[in-house]
Amino acid sequence: MDPAALSLLLSPEGWALLGALPPYDEDRAMAVSERLRREGVDPALVAAALTQSRLRTRARAKFSDFADGMLFTPEGLEQATRLTVAARHAQRYAVAGCERVADLTCGLGGDAMAMAALGLRVLATDVDELTAALATVNLRHFPDAEVRHGDGLALDLTAEGVDGVFADPARRTAGGRRRHDPASYAPPLDDVLAVRAEVPALGVKVGPAIPHDLVPADAEAQWVSVDGDVVEAGLWFGPLAPEGPGHSALLLGEGGATTVRTPDGGLDAPDVGRVGAYLHEPDGAVIRAGLVAMVAEQVHGRLVDPTIAYVTSDSLVATPLATSYRVLDVMPFGVKRLRTALRERGVGRLTIKKRGTAVVPEQLRKQLDLRGEVDATVVLTRVAGAQSAILVERV
Known part of the structure; x- marks a missing residue:
């Protein structure tokens, strides 16, 4: 999406059209497009609205019904946190007693939405101007959520009254390839980790393939799966990790949530033997x-x-x-x-x-x-x- 397309979508005509479109169907998209153009709708608006309709359909897997009122980019949707997982993130900050949380790399605003829904005051930033604009739209129902265009790492967190920080560094290149080396995240992981010297309550979403030897010794590293698919890992520090450093797994599914972590003293290596029943x-x-x-x-x-x-x-x-x-x-x-x-x-x-x-x-x-x-x-x-x-x- 470009700024011109966003302007068209945010016009009264564009927003009304987006809300009136039928559920997206790839087989019918061309026919819908041709009908709208025959009715005199701006072709650029038709293209932008159908693109958002398609993205909203995809986004329902992550955002459920909330997707129908949000705006997306393909890249932003790819990295966005599922709301079921974002709610778990937000819960850590609420339990830790945080009141104002800075989301340094807010993307489309999924995590900020979950935090604001729990009553936390949120300062969300993104270095990409268009992404920040989309986050503003997606957070419009939360008066205590503020979105700014800028570098979150440049914030004076103390002056802003921030007592909790969250970051989800970009882990894909401009061409869409995954960045597996945390040093190549945008911003680099080490730069984000430095924030905990100012605000100990730091949470960072990282790629699930992060090697164990790159996990800081003072972090709770938690790997998360949804319906059996591993979706992320998170590094949690200070009051956001009340049980202290270690490794844990959070399994989310239709049966609820299961959390396990490395017990004190570690685990004995299991036996190896024949295949049983x-x-x-x-x-x-x-x-x-x-x-x-x-x-x-x-x-x-x-x-x-x-x-x-x-x-x-x-x-x-x-x-x-x-x-x-x-x-x-x-x-x-x-x-x-x-x-x-x-x-x-x-x-x-x-x-x-x-x-x-x-x-x-x-x-x-x-x-x-x-x-x-x-x-x-x-x-x-x-x-x-x-x-x-x-x-x-x-x-």
């Missing part, structure tokens, strides 16, 4: 947080390989930290052998899960030449160092 796949946030041993402890199990995050057990013990499967067969991996086993079972639709193997699922599926009506799942991994295939069914 059940296979457990730890949630990605649990794996990222280094808490697979906790899964093994809960299910009274062991690892199938010392380098692989699959846990096996001889009896079924339910845990919210992993997805559990009943083991149907275990075999050395080989295309011919696996093809024969699947045909004997009449498998025609196969879910392929992999860890610790270079096999490309789509290429393997073609080689297997599946025929039949049965659904099945195969796990390709290493068992005691050997490439193996484990046929399973979800419990």
Whole structure:
């Protein structure tokens, strides 16, 4: 979006058009566009409104019904925090007793919205003028949320009365490629971390692939998954980490929220052994947080390989930290052998899960030449160092 498109959307005609559009349908978008142009609507406004309609449809996965009253850019939506996760962020500041929080890199304003909804006074800044303008629109219903265009790191936080700080540095290049090195974030992670010398209550959203050795010793590092997908990691300092430094995982889903963290004294390395009657796949946030041993402890199990995050057990013990499967067969991996086993079972639709193997699922599926009506799942991994295939069914 450019400033001209934003001006068109914020005009009375533009805002009315955006609110009147039907739910976005890719197959009907061209017809809707042509109809509006025949009715005399400015083609530039039509294009801008349909683009926002498409983005709002995508944004519902993160913002639910709130998306219908917001404005987006593709890049901003990509990095925006889901409201369910942003609410958890905001809760930390409220519990810590913060009253005025500075969001130094507010983007489209998702985290600032969640904070303002909890009654926190928010000062939101962004270095990109258009992004700051969109955040202003998205935060318009919150009188205690102020948006400024500028460098958040240049703020005099003491003079502003700020007692809590949040930052979500950009982790993509202009071309859309992910920045995995925290030094290449915009702003760099070290620059953001320096803020805690002035305001100890600092929270920073980082990429979930951040190496453990780059996590500051005074941080609670928490990896977050939503419905099994790892969406972020956060670094929390001072009063925002009331249990002190360590690693934790937050699992959000239809069943609610589960939080686990490294216990005092750490975790013993789990045993390694044969594949038992059940296979457990730890949630990605649990794996990222280094808490697979906790899964093994809960299910009274062991690892199938010392380098692989699959846990096996001889009896079924339910845990919210992993997805559990009943083991149907275990075999050395080989295309011919696996093809024969699947045909004997009449498998025609196969879910392929992999860890610790270079096999490309789509290429393997073609080689297997599946025929039949049965659904099945195969796990390709290493068992005691050997490439193996484990046929399973979800419990």
